[in-house]
Amino acid sequence: MMKTIRKQSNRIGIALLVLVASLGFTSCEDQLDLEPIVEQSAANVFDDPAAYEQFLARIYAGFVVSGQQGPAGNPDITGIDEGFSNYLRQYWKHQQLTTDEALIAWNDGTIHDLNWQVWTPANEFITAMYNRIYFQISISNEFLRATADVPESEFLPAAYKAEVRFLRALSYWHAIDMFGNVPFVTEQDPIGAFLPTQGSRAEVFDFIVSELTAIEPIMIDARQNVYGRADKAAVWMLLAKLHLNAEVYKGTDQSAQAIPYLENIIGAGYTLHTDYDELFLADNDTNGAQNEMIFSFNSDGLNTQGFGAMTFLVHAPVGGNMSAAAFGINGGWGGIRTTKTFVNQFPNGAMSVDDRANFFTDGQELEIADVFNFNDGYAVEKFKNVTSQGVPGSDASGDFIDTDFPVFRLADAYLMYAEAVKRSGQGDQGLAVQYVNLVRQRSNATPIGGFSEITDEFLLSERSRELYWEGHRRTDLIRFGQFSDQGVWPWKGNVENGTTTEAFRDLFPIPSTDITANPNLTQNPGY
Incomplete structure (x- = not known):
């Protein structure tokens, strides 16, 4: 059962993608060319009960595959090389190439604009990231729309719908984290051509929190779902991420609200794997590393x-x-x-x-x-x-x-707990020190001596040492005020020794193609 989703993911759900042609999000239709292989309709696509699990698997697979046949040749989105268009590849580039942790040697299109923090609304990689996010949101909406009146059964357990709502919430988190005020569409919106309105960052934040709160009791218990599928702990982790970053998203410090969710995760039976390097190997689903994984892209x-x-x-x-x-x-x-x-x-x-x-x-x-x-x-x-x-x-x-790619893992939860205690003044300072030292001792780093050593500088650096190249750095730098107009590293600003950039670059621009297509959208300041 450990790899059920991954074994199916590049072969199933192909015909289902025709539904996305009428998703009700069409302001990007000039970039989304889905070219379905088999024509079906929402009325008959679920005639086969197995289609529920197949469609669910295809939504999960959307984070790691780029099209409908693999390895290439029938992409989900167009306007960019199919390999470049992949969700995880784009997410990683936006979270890592824009920071001090990674630099790319290639000269593909405008990729170095990410390293240099000089991007514009016409950047094709930013456009691909945006389109990929909304492709995932769209197919999630269609699953929820098509199954809205279908009663729970062995073929469609309540957890399936809850998992899809989690995956949609995850993509909406990526959307507000990177783009701020974004187009907002759910399964309640009509299908067909219409121009979605723009939700404020705070409004979409509130929607994500409400969705996660609503599905929490429906999700399968922590560590009881098939490996690679979301459970209650994945919901807790995303809620903790949202609250820890709420000052960025809403202008209010909600770090104390992250603590109970992190306590739930820490108490759920996850364990740090003994060997740090084994977390990132080909058998990280079976070598013991899976006991640290809260959620992964398989x-x-x-x-x-x-x-x-x-x-x-x-x-x-x-x-x-x-x-x-x-x-x-x-x-x-x-x-x-x-x-x-x-x-x-x-x-x-x-x-x-x-x-x-x-x-x-x-x-x-x-x-x-x-x-x-x-x-x-x-x-x-x-x-x-x-x-x-x-x-x-x-x-x-x-x-x-x-x-497998670790989206959320226990070491991150330990460090988040320490940060939430430091920011809020609540929680247990002794436990915060203990959790930090568990992470450090695993890798032979010197333990810290007490809570006074858990400073902002230490937390930001320790998160980098532990979580580098796992897609956290840009969000972390912004939360600590070190991303654009403060932090400096080599080649930032297209200067060899680095320079600061404009504060508005804490957000990426809404792609110019979508701004042109949808008069309901307002571009982010500075662009």
């Missing part, structure tokens, strides 16, 4: 093939003198590495005794004189397509990856 080298998601995150960081075979792949892409700002967060840099300092330095320079040269900047050895026994992943070609 990959399978045979059944979720594509050139985004984990294929990107394993191939792109390998280049120079690095051994592709050691990563379980047939060759590296020489794309992404890191900056000295991140390296220097570890005592003694790349020579740190902290096990999380996974840097490859042979043939690599710490200083980045040439942003387009992969050898300028230390490489990062984090995600690999080999098992904890050193066996390569299931795809014999070495192209596609078995490693």
Whole structure:
């Protein structure tokens, strides 16, 4: 049962995607060319009871696959290379390339605008991220619309609808985190062509919280669902994320409200895996790391093939003198590495005794004189397509990856608890210290001596040391006021030693194509 969703995800739900052509969100229709393979209608698509699980699996798969056939050739969205269009690949780029943790050597289109923080509303990668978010929201809405009057049964348990509402809430969180005030559509809106209104960031925040609160009792208990599917703990984690970032989203400090949800997670039986490196290997669903995973985006080298998601995150960081075979792949892409700002967060840099300092330095320079040269900047050895026994992943070609991406894991919850206690003045300071030290001791980092050491600077750095390249950094930097007009790192602002950028870049622009198509939308300030 552990990989039920992933084994089906690239083969099922194909015909169901025809429904998205009438989703009721059409202001981006010039970018969303779904080209369904089999024509069906909402009236008959669920004639086969198995279709409920198939459609659910396709919604989950939307985070890791890029189209309807795999690995490429029939994309969900157009206007950009299909491999580039993948949800996880785009989300990772927006959360990581805009920060001190990652720099890309390629010169594809306007990709370096993300590194340099000089993007415009015409940036094709920002447009792809936006379209991908709304593709996921759209197919979630259609599932909920089509099943609204279907009674609960063995084929459609109540948890299915709750899981889809969670996945939609997750995408809406990504939307408000990156774009602020966004188009807002649910299953209650009509199908067909109409121009959605723009919900304020605060309004959509309130909707997400209300949705998660409503589905919490319906979700399967923590750690009882199929691996890779959402449960109560995933809901708690997203609620904690929202409340911890509420000052950014709503202008009010709600960090105290995150504490009960984090306590629920910590008390649910998750455990830190003993080996940090094994969290990011091809068998991280079975090697013990799964006991730390709260929610993951699952990959399978045979059944979720594509050139985004984990294929990107394993191939792109390998280049120079690095051994592709050691990563379980047939060759590296020489794309992404890191900056000295991140390296220097570890005592003694790349020579740190902290096990999380996974840097490859042979043939690599710490200083980045040439942003387009992969050898300028230390490489990062984090995600690999080999098992904890050193066996390569299931795809014999070495192209596609078995490693699952950790969306939420226990170590993050421990660090969030410490931050929530620090910000709110509530909770248990002793437990906050204990949780931080559990995380640090796992990787041979020196334990902290007391709560007074849990400063903003420490929290931001510790989150980076523990969670680098897991899609958290941009959101964390913004919450701590270090993203745009304060923090500086190499090549930020397209300056070798870095410079500050305009504060309005804490938000990405609404893509110009959508602003033009929908007069109900207002562009974010500064763009």
